[in-house]
Amino acid sequence: MTVRVLRYDPENEVIPHAIIWRSLRYCTLVIREGQDDLDKYSGASFVIGNDIRFDLRVYRGHIHSEVTVTLYLPEEVRDEQQIAQTISTIIREMAIPVSAVAWRRGLKFHYGKLERAPDDRLRESEARILILKIAASQPGRAASSDKLRQEIPKIFDLSPVDKKMSPSRKREMLWQIVVRNTMSSHTTGTRTIFAQGWARKIPNGLKVTKSGLDYLNSIGFLDLSKSDLTEAE
Amino acid sequence: MGAVSEVPIEPFHRVENPTTQTDQIAKLQESSREIWGQPARGSDQPSVKAYPGPLVSGRGVQFTTEIVPQPFGAPNEARWYWNWTPNVELRQKDGKDFACIGVTSFINCQP
Numbered sequence: 656m657t658v659r660v661l662r663y664d665p666e667n668e669v670i671p672h673a674i675i676w677r678s679l680r681y682c683t684l685v686i687r688e689g690q691d692d693l694d695k696y697s698g699a700s701f702v703i704g705n706d707i708r709f710d711l712r713v714y715r716g717h718i719h720s721e722v723t724v725t726l727y728l729p730e731e732v733r734d735e736q737q738i739a740q741t742i743s744t745i746i747r748e749m750a751i752p753v754s755a756v757a758w759r760r761g762l763k764f765h766y767g768k769l770e771r772a773p774d775d776r777l778r779e780s781e782a783r784i785l786i787l788k789i790a791a792s793q794p795g796r797a798a799s800s801d802k803l804r805q806e807i808p809k810i811f812d813l814s815p816v817d818k819k820m821s822p823s824r825k826r827e828m829l830w831q832i833v834v835r836n837t838m839s840s841h842t843t844g845t846r847t848i849f850a851q852g853w854a855r856k857i858p859n860g861l862k863v864t865k866s867g868l869d870y871l872n873s874i875g876f877l878d879l880s881k882s883d884l885t886e887a888e
Numbered sequence: 889m890g891a892v893s894e895v896p897i898e899p900f901h902r903v904e905n906p907t908t909q910t911d912q913i914a915k916l917q918e919s920s921r922e923i924w925g926q927p928a929r930g931s932d933q934p935s936v937k938a939y940p941g942p943l944v945s946g947r948g949v950q951f952t953t954e955i956v957p958q959p960f961g962a963p964n965e966a967r968w969y970w971n972w973t974p975n976v977e978l979r980q981k982d983g984k985d986f987a988c989i990g991v992t993s994f995i996n997c998q999p
Contacts, residue, residue: 723964
């Protein structure tokens with residue numbers, strides 16, 4: 656299934672049903688500013704197929720607003736099982752790891768309190784998509800390894816585990832090792848961004864291919880028309 | 889709609905904005921001891937919306953209420969819907985419907 660970006664705000668009430676411990680900028684580049692009765696927000700609207708409409712929003716007064724995004728569904732979606740299935744579909748189709756969901760409908764909560772899942776950290780499977788997103792955001796859809804290392808902490812909230820020093824490489828933190836592995840050692844694996852044709856290596860970095868842009872379009876990160884989906888060689 | 893928190897004893901707050909939380913609205917809230925809220929665009933269901941917790945910094949208002957928010961809030965948002973949330977009242981002004989909750993304490997930080 657494809658996650659399509661919608662250009663307009665929803666014409667109905669939307670209800671918060673999950674909070675994801677990822678920034679809005681991590682989820683999509685197609686961000687617009689809005690305001691409703693609560694406050695000003697940054698957000699984006701999406702549809703999966705014809706049925707699943709949802710919004711991602713960050714209101715400036717949300718707790719942990721720099722590193723979380725709240726998932727909203729139309730108010731007519733009220734069945735708890737349907738809500739649970741819809742949330743699962745959305746995070747899967749947006750390539751967001753399950754560990755990133757800090758709260759979802761059905762879990763008990765206390766107002767004003769939100770904690771990150773203790774096992775949530777940067778893993779290689781997520782790092783693959785993350786570096787693809789970062790490279791796609793750069794001029795020429797390409798990024799050096801240094802640029803990736805510089806940008807990742809701005810977009811991904813590194814956990815205490817991510818920031819631990821590597822036992823094998825004393826000068827590097829664990830997340831840096833993850834990125835290094837993603838970039839360098841697994842080029843023959845079937846699920847790497849290189850093996851899937853989403854990126855190709857360039858000296859000391861990577862460049863996103865048309866196929867990679869197609870993929871990022873399909874998870875709602877970009878909203879490029881076909882004419883924009885050209886690979887700048 | 890799933891498990892929810894107990895009735896919060898902590899305050900809620902709203903942040904100053906140029907349309908729905910102006911200085912003038914804050915004064916009305918303070919004098920009437922009521923918070924009003926409009927429907928979302930395209931909806932006919934007015935609701936009061938607020939952030940949980942105290943107003944830590946910046947301009948806005950902080951309040952407490954005895955009215956339990958609607959269960960489908962979230963850790964970062966509280967809502968009180970007219971017609972759905974018990975004890976929320978309907979107010980009308982200039983032909984528009986508003987949800988209304990009474991407050992038990994109110995601090996105006998946008999005088």
